[in-house]
Amino acid sequence: MKSRLITVLLFSGTLLFVGAATAKNKKNTDTPDTAKQTEAATANTDDAQTEPAKEETSETSTPAENSSPTEETDVRLTSIQSRMTLKVVNPDEAREQLKKIAASYGGYATRITDTNIVLKVPPTQITQAMEAFVKQGILVEKTIERKDLTLKIAQLEGKLTSQNEILAKLRSFFDDSDFTATLEIERSMSRLVYEIEQVKGELRYLYDQAEWAVVEVDFRFRERESVMYVSSPFEWLNSANLSTFLEEF
Amino acid sequence: MHGTQRQILLFGFFICAVFAAGCAVPYSMKAPEQFKRFDTKNSFKYITADGVMLKAREVDNYPKASLSFWKDATKEHLEKSGYLHSETHCFKTDKGLDGCSLTFALPHGAEDWIFQETIFVLDEIIVLVEATGEFNKFKAVEADLKSALKTFSPNL
Numbered sequence: 001m002k003s004r005l006i007t008v009l010l011f012s013g014t015l016l017f018v019g020a021a022t023a024k025n026k027k028n029t030d031t032p033d034t035a036k037q038t039e040a041a042t043a044n045t046d047d048a049q050t051e052p053a054k055e056e057t058s059e060t061s062t063p064a065e066n067s068s069p070t071e072e073t074d075v076r077l078t079s080i081q082s083r084m085t086l087k088v089v090n091p092d093e094a095r096e097q098l099k100k101i102a103a104s105y106g107g108y109a110t111r112i113t114d115t116n117i118v119l120k121v122p123p124t125q126i127t128q129a130m131e132a133f134v135k136q137g138i139l140v141e142k143t144i145e146r147k148d149l150t151l152k153i154a155q156l157e158g159k160l161t162s163q164n165e166i167l168a169k170l171r172s173f174f175d176d177s178d179f180t181a182t183l184e185i186e187r188s189m190s191r192l193v194y195e196i197e198q199v200k201g202e203l204r205y206l207y208d209q210a211e212w213a214v215v216e217v218d219f220r221f222r223e224r225e226s227v228m229y230v231s232s233p234f235e236w237l238n239s240a241n242l243s244t245f246l247e248e249f
Numbered sequence: 250m251h252g253t254q255r256q257i258l259l260f261g262f263f264i265c266a267v268f269a270a271g272c273a274v275p276y277s278m279k280a281p282e283q284f285k286r287f288d289t290k291n292s293f294k295y296i297t298a299d300g301v302m303l304k305a306r307e308v309d310n311y312p313k314a315s316l317s318f319w320k321d322a323t324k325e326h327l328e329k330s331g332y333l334h335s336e337t338h339c340f341k342t343d344k345g346l347d348g349c350s351l352t353f354a355l356p357h358g359a360e361d362w363i364f365q366e367t368i369f370v371l372d373e374i375i376v377l378v379e380a381t382g383e384f385n386k387f388k389a390v391e392a393d394l395k396s397a398l399k400t401f402s403p404n405l
Contacts, residue, residue: 087354087361089388138335138354227331227355236308236375237326242357242364245379249287249294249302 077153077206080123080213082130082144088137091115091219097136098217105129107212115219120212133217149206156206160199167192276305276376279400281393301382301390307374307403316370320349323366327353332364342399346371350398352391354384363387367398376403 088094095117099109105128107121121129134142170189177185232238276293280286284295284303293305314322320337328334332353339349350367360383367378378401380394381387 087384089385138333140333140354227357230326230330232322232326234322234326235311236377237322239308240323240327240366240377240379241330242355242362242381245302245304245364245381249304 075150077149077210078123079147079149079206079209080126080144082126082142082213082215083218084130084133084142084215085140085218086134086137087140088219094136094219098133101129101132101136102215105132110214117217117219119215119217121215123210123213126213126215129213130215133215137219149210153203153206153210156199156203160196160203163192163196163199167196275307275404276378277400277402277404278305278378278397281390281397283390283393284397297382297386297390299382299386301380301386303378303380303394305376305378305401305403307376310370310373310375313373314370316347316349316368319368319370319375320351323351323368327351327364327366331355335363338395340399342369342401344402346402348378348398348401350395357383360384363391365394367401369401369403371403 086094091114095112098117098119099112102108102119102121105121105125107119107125107129109117109119111118119129119133130142130144167189170185170192173185174182227242229241275291278293280295280303283297284301285297287294287296287302295303316339320339324334324337332355334351334353336352337349338352339347341347346369348367348369350365352363352365355362355364362381363384365380365387367380369376369378378398382390
């Protein structure tokens with residue numbers, strides 16, 4: 001009986017160790033990719049700020065996407081977060097209009113304040129939706145950030161599968177275990193269930209991020225470069241500005 | 250009518266004609282009703298109750314270039330200066346004159362303002378109709394101003 005308990009303890013210990021080591025390895029391999037993704041996202045943001053027309057190009061050239069993370073996953077899961085500042089005459093009307101536009105593309109508003117609105121739209125509709133949003137005012141600035149979540153999700157799903165397998169194995173030990181062994185198995189299982197729930201939570205969050213593109217629209221001018229005097233080779237253009245207008249009026 | 254009287258009358262007409270020519274505003278436009286003539290002298294200045302201003306002036310078309318050239322040059326120059334281009338609207342006036350309005354937004358003090366430059370090229374001269382005002386106040390009269398610009402006519 002004693003030898004049976006030792007076997008159970010050794011087995012559950014080994015399984016937990018293997019599980020933890022696998023998770024750690026995955027985490028280590030995941031870190032550089034995440035950095036790459038963030039870097040790529042930052043580059044994408046910069047591109048979007050300077051030349052919004054390059055959005056689609058930068059989207060397809062993300063390093064993480066080229067690294068073919070999993071063979072099982074065919075569909076890319078991408079998180080899209082965009083932020084734009086619009087100058088509008090009437091923010092209340094603009095908010096209503098933006099909500100209607102989001103709804104027409106299958107989306108909805110998640111947060112509304114006096115100065116901004118956060119909208120969620122399906123990622124496949126993001127380009128068209130943003131074009132429609134921009135028409136509601138003068139676009140002051142726009143950023144768009146894309147992150148490939150495919151690898152991260154695949155890793156978490158793998159972790160979840162292996163944890164569920166360990167859990168099933170531990171359950172099978174119950175039948176032939178004495179009181180002490182049962183307690184030890186239960187402790188291991190509680191720890192495992194807690195970890196499984198954490199992974200499930202992370203997965204739910206990532207799937208939600210991949211399911212909806214988030215667009216935050218701000219109705220005020222953000223801090224930006226102020227107007228400065230620039231000399232023109234065409235003489236009359238040097239007097240075509242607000243300051244001269246006000247001085248001469 | 251005596252000859253002397255006729256001469257006085259003719260002289261009077263002549264004086265009035267010269268005076269009228271001297272005082273004539275070189276431009277005409279059916280200004281929107283919100284705009285009131287700001288200056289009664291030989292100038293073309295209008296203002297609304299809440300401070301949206303409009304004036305016209307002329308500059309030499311030098312180097313001699315087309316409306317399209319000046320439209321692009323103005324956009325380029327003001328964007329370099331930090332103005333935010335929001336719209337370019339090219340149109341024909343009721344008298345068939347081609348014009349282009351360029352609208353820009355810019356921060357002015359604690360407010361956001363609109364600066365609009367409308368360009369008409371008349372051979373050696375460029376006529377500029379400039380309008381400006383606080384963002385929301387300008388937007389309130391923008392449509393009327395757009396219609397009024399179609400009635401603009403330089404009497405040069």
